[in-house]
Amino acid sequence: MKAARPLCLAALGALVLCLPMAYGVRQEAPTQPEWMEKVTQDRPGKFVNVPACGLSYHMSWNGIVKAGEATLQLGKPDPEAPKLMLGICKGKSSGIAKRLWYYKNLFKSRVEPKSLRPVSFEANEIEKKEQIFTKALFANGVVTSTETVKRKGRKDKTKERVFAYDHAHDLLSTVLYLRSLPLNNGDEINMVVHPFKSAYFTKFKVLGRETFKSALGEKKAIKIQIKLYKIDRDNLELKSYEKFKKATIWISEDDYRMPLEVRSEVFIGSVRASLKSRKPIK
Numbered sequence: 001m002k003a004a005r006p007l008c009l010a011a012l013g014a015l016v017l018c019l020p021m022a023y024g025v026r027q028e029a030p031t032q033p034e035w036m037e038k039v040t041q042d043r044p045g046k047f048v049n050v051p052a053c054g055l056s057y058h059m060s061w062n063g064i065v066k067a068g069e070a071t072l073q074l075g076k077p078d079p080e081a082p083k084l085m086l087g088i089c090k091g092k093s094s095g096i097a098k099r100l101w102y103y104k105n106l107f108k109s110r111v112e113p114k115s116l117r118p119v120s121f122e123a124n125e126i127e128k129k130e131q132i133f134t135k136a137l138f139a140n141g142v143v144t145s146t147e148t149v150k151r152k153g154r155k156d157k158t159k160e161r162v163f164a165y166d167h168a169h170d171l172l173s174t175v176l177y178l179r180s181l182p183l184n185n186g187d188e189i190n191m192v193v194h195p196f197k198s199a200y201f202t203k204f205k206v207l208g209r210e211t212f213k214s215a216l217g218e219k220k221a222i223k224i225q226i227k228l229y230k231i232d233r234d235n236l237e238l239k240s241y242e243k244f245k246k247a248t249i250w251i252s253e254d255d256y257r258m259p260l261e262v263r264s265e266v267f268i269g270s271v272r273a274s275l276k277s278r279k280p281i282k
Helices: 005-016 034-038 095-100 171-180
Strands: 053-061 065-078 081-093 103-111 118-127 130-139 142-151 157-164 188-193 200-214 217-231 238-240 244-252 259-266 269-280
Touching (some): 065 095, 118 171
Antiparallel strands (some): 053 269, 118 130, 217 238, 244 259
């Protein structure tokens, strides 16, 4: 049912840009696991402000076979809550991928613009036989996620889950926080990312700088490696995530500091999300 999720997780915050393909409150364990001590908790860096822009991406397998497209709007206040930043992502499968796996999504993320901490994340995902609504609220050191699955001819299924940890990010806030940091060569940033119903310990390592050829021309880019581990909800131990092998992201080294490309090695093969256009919006 959730073949869409692994690709989102593979690209993480930039996975906001990627086309996905592929009860009760638990008390924290009395002894904190070792990974908690490694989570980066620095304040956002100098690249906090995001120029209001619209980004469009195309997805492919191995950089050749067309798989889908996505658009992302960033940098504008939320009309319903002007003190918050609203990010909107729309995506859909296309080409051969659409025939094999029909998929559409609408993601909305609200982030506090100074701290770059998430407030809420909403997802509406449509597959061939079902529709999945997810809402995650980040408040008081707890992430409360509610998932409702609608399937024709069946009763709706709703589950609520709670993850008690104070430094979790959603997909958008992950990208915004990461891009704000200095990102010096060799830097390692560890984050807890809670994109849908589960949390992941995510390691980013800055591999260096290079010139990257994109649809926008040659750009100076920051190359970052991504590793991902699933956090067990019951005992908070880290587990390998078999559907994800590795990912690399290139971020433009300019005022936008936005993903130029994400390459993810997942269980269905090599999947890419490549920036096609970037336009300022008012």
